[in-house]
Amino acid sequence: MIQVIDNIISETYQNELEDTLFSESFNKITSPKIRYYSNGNIGHEHWFIKKSQYLNMHQLIIPLFEEISKKSGILGKISDARTFLQEKSTNQNIHDIIHVDMVIPHFVFLYYVNNSDGETILFDKRHTYGNSQFLVHGQKPNPLEKITPQKGRVLIFDGLTYHAAGIPKENNRCVINFNII
Numbered sequence: 001m002i003q004v005i006d007n008i009i010s011e012t013y014q015n016e017l018e019d020t021l022f023s024e025s026f027n028k029i030t031s032p033k034i035r036y037y038s039n040g041n042i043g044h045e046h047w048f049i050k051k052s053q054y055l056n057m058h059q060l061i062i063p064l065f066e067e068i069s070k071k072s073g074i075l076g077k078i079s080d081a082r083t084f085l086q087e088k089s090t091n092q093n094i095h096d097i098i099h100v101d102m103v104i105p106h107f108v109f110l111y112y113v114n115n116s117d118g119e120t121i122l123f124d125k126r127h128t129y130g131n132s133q134f135l136v137h138g139q140k141p142n143p144l145e146k147i148t149p150q151k152g153r154v155l156i157f158d159g160l161t162y163h164a165a166g167i168p169k170e171n172n173r174c175v176i177n178f179n180i181i
Helices: 012-023 024-033 063-072
Strands: 002-005 032-038 041-050 079-085 107-112 120-126 143-147 156-160 161-165 174-179
Touching: 002 143, 002 174, 012 063, 012 120, 032 107, 063 107, 063 174, 120 156, 156 161
Parallel strands: none
Antiparallel strands: 002 156, 032 041, 041 079, 079 174, 107 156, 107 174, 120 143, 120 161
16 A cells, blocks of 8 residues: 655645745754664754654644545544654765665655655565564565655555655655554
């Protein structure tokens, strides 16, 4: 199941999320948490909800979750919610590590905070019991779908579908990722 909904929230809320997540004050919160996704691919990560525990600034994204749930018809509980800000990179790779976020049945709501390059790639391989959360080098699944980051867009998919974040080359890429159980 793959669903893409554009303008999932009002333009005002889209702008509030983008302004907040790209603000200097928010970056002071996330900057110490620099994460190297792969060689030359740098990002910043902030957890709003982790293992169903509500953390700093979670109230910012709850209306987004509620709107996605309502418009998609997918009801559930947030297990994890976080934002990723990937810096533009000269890394020659097209995408980062192929993975699933969790190894139990779940849905992913992936909200695009800004227009960017670095497509999200969904692959034709699904996680099955006993498999790794990450695909090892040498495994080459086929791309099933490529979704371009567009402000206000949400990508909804079965969380057991292996996927990867495209590495942005032209501008920073920011998403809010929900794992729904």
